[in-house]
Amino acid sequence: MTGTIDISVKKIAKSRVTEFDVNNVPFGKCFSDHMFIAEYSDGKWQKAYIVPYGDVPLSYAMSALHYGQAIFEGMKAYKNDKNEVSLFRPTENFMRLNKSAIRMAMPEVPEEIFMGGLMELLKLDSQWVPSSDTGSLYIRPFIIATDEAIGVKASETYKFIIITCPAGKYYSEPIKVLVETNFFRAVHGGVGFVKAAGNYGRSLYPTKLAQQKGYQQVIWTDSETHQYVEESGTMNLMFVIGDTLLTPALSDTILSGITRDSVLTLARDWGMKVEERKISIREVLTAHHNGTLMEAFGCGTAATIAQIIGIGFEGKDYDLPPVEERKFSTKVDDVLRSIRKGKTEDKFNWMMKIN
Ligand SMILES: Cc1ncc(COP(=O)(O)O)c(C=O)c1O
Structure with missing residues (x-):
């Protein structure tokens, strides 16, 4: 942290935490007692405060709603056996939020506001952090443009907000994915490498079509040739072919996932052996044909590791080896969970304790 900020705090009269079993709630639907808000106007971040979670009055003319100046992050806090709460690699989320802000012509958030707000909020709502083995507190920091004005231009006012919600496992079952060769998620020169809200809105229709065909997610391919795989849904994509871990190289069409890096x-x-490079769907299917495609999975904060057990491509389904045989991804899933829960040595200093 580079400094401290004044955060005024208005606590909830009575915590709602006893109304829920925080170890067993549906993902993203039940929000913790408080939220953090910082306001930007006149060229600087002005006041920062914590208030009870709830609706806030905003104009229907607000520019985020019309022109999509809205960005977000997704990160998690974990509770160990001693009831201590820690964040997983929060500085990476802080830096990625500001990368998104720059690309979307929005003001960057200073580190003391991001980290200071986050720490205060988590101290206040630590009871909301699940203690179960697969549970965590999902944290959603986001910035929205709040100018009350119609007209395409960068807003002059913004709100940086953090809300949180207890979360269990995201995909409880392995998933079947459809290789998407008609629609695309991102284009060179676009915003695929940042977490702009519009990236997610545009993905919903192709995902809905894939779901109607019996798949849970799509594999996005490159927009120029549709031959190279990029991501799966909102996850980075990985394969184990032979004894090599393969993942698409980062580019401006791929989000630089923190789970991917981990x-x-x-x-x-x-x-x-690890290779970060272009991977064609033909290469994956040839490996499948030769019996060398050992594992396929998506990785991201929400799911951690989502095992892919089937790939659909050009009207054919390809079944992948059963999850029990996947040595690498099951080990990496276990080790990441153990590090987050404080049960394994945190060799890379990924955890940041709330104190
Ligand atoms: C498009 C996209 N790709 C990949 C990821 C995975 O990133 P991370 O591991 O940082 O959650 C996410 C989630 O943030 C995402 O939205």
């Missing part, structure tokens, strides 16, 4: 770091630490 998985690659662990794999390299374990001496595994």
Whole structure:
């Protein structure tokens, strides 16, 4: 942290936490007692405060709603056996939020506001952090443009807000994915490498079509040739082919996932061969045909590791090896969980304690 900020706090009269079993709530639907808000106007961040979670009055003319100046992050806090709460690599989320802000012509958030707000909020709502093995507190920091004005231009006012919600496992079952060769998620020169709200809105229709065909998610391909795989839904994509871990190289069409980086770091630490490069769907299917495609999975904060057990491509379904046989992804999933729950040495200093 580079400094401290004054945060005024208005506490909830009576916590709602006893109304829920925080270890067993549906993802993203039940929000913790408080939220953090910082306001930007006249060229600077002005006041910062914590108030009870709830609706806030905003204009229907608000520019975020019309022109999509809205960005967000997704991160998690975990509770260990001693009831201590820690965040997983929060500085990475802070830096990525500001990368998104720059691309969307929005003001960057100073570190003391991001980290200071987050720490205060989590101290206040620590009871909302699940203690179960697979549970965590999902944290959603976001910035929205709040000018009350119609007209396409960068807003002059913004709100940076953090809300949180208890979360269990995101995909409880392995998933079947459809390789999407008609629609695309991101284009060179676009905003695929940042977490702009519009990236997610545009993905819903192709995902809905895939779901109607019996798949849970799509695999996005490159917008120019539709031959190279990029991401799966809102996750980075990984394959184990032979003894090599393969993932698409980062570019301006791929989000630089923090889970992706963590998985690659662990794999390299374990001496595994890792390749970050272009991967064509043909290469994946040839490996499947030759029996060398050992594992396929998506990785991201919400799901951690989502096992892919089936891939649909050009009207054909390809079944992948059963999850029990997947040595790498099950180990990486376990080790990440153990690090987050304070049960394994945090060799890379990924956890930041709330105190
Ligand atoms: C498009 C997209 N790709 C990948 C990821 C995974 O990123 P992370 O591991 O930082 O959650 C996310 C989630 O944030 C995402 O929205």
